[in-house]
Amino acid sequence: MREDEARQRLTRRAAELDEEDRAGAEGRAPVTLQQDSVGRLSRMDAMQQQAMAQAQERRRAAERKRIAAALERLDEGEWGYCLTCGEEIAAKRLEHDPSVATCVRCAAGQD
Known part of the structure; x- marks a missing residue:
């Protein structure tokens, strides 16, 4: 996956999360007692x-943080490299989720 594709997908997903937040606002409202x-x-x-x-909402917030971190790594030229071991993250893993920060081995806790 190219970096520009990753940036587009990440930006699009962030916008989708914003829309989901707006749509779910009513469901998070306080429940009032009307006996x-x-x-x-x-x-x-x-x-x-x-x-x-x-x-x-909490899951969307966590995903939004992962997206922001991935966009920052793109800006710094560090996207696509494992934050733990520094090795390149497999292309298929990045295609599945461009916000991942670790390779499969490190994600599984193996060294």
Whole structure:
């Protein structure tokens, strides 16, 4: 994968994450107690939905950080090299996810 392709994919994915955040904002809103119209089980279901939406938001934030770090490595000319051992990351691994920072061996914890 070429660096310009990686930059485009990373930038596009960051924009998708922003859109997902906007779309999921309602699901992360506080759950209010309306005893006259919402039963206990409905409120528990709403709280579970809220917790799942918040977990998704945290995953998107972590992915956004990985994308920002990958874009920084691109700017510095360090993209495509393992942060742990310094070896080149396999092209197929980068094609699958251009934000990866380690080679397969280091990701698996092997030296």
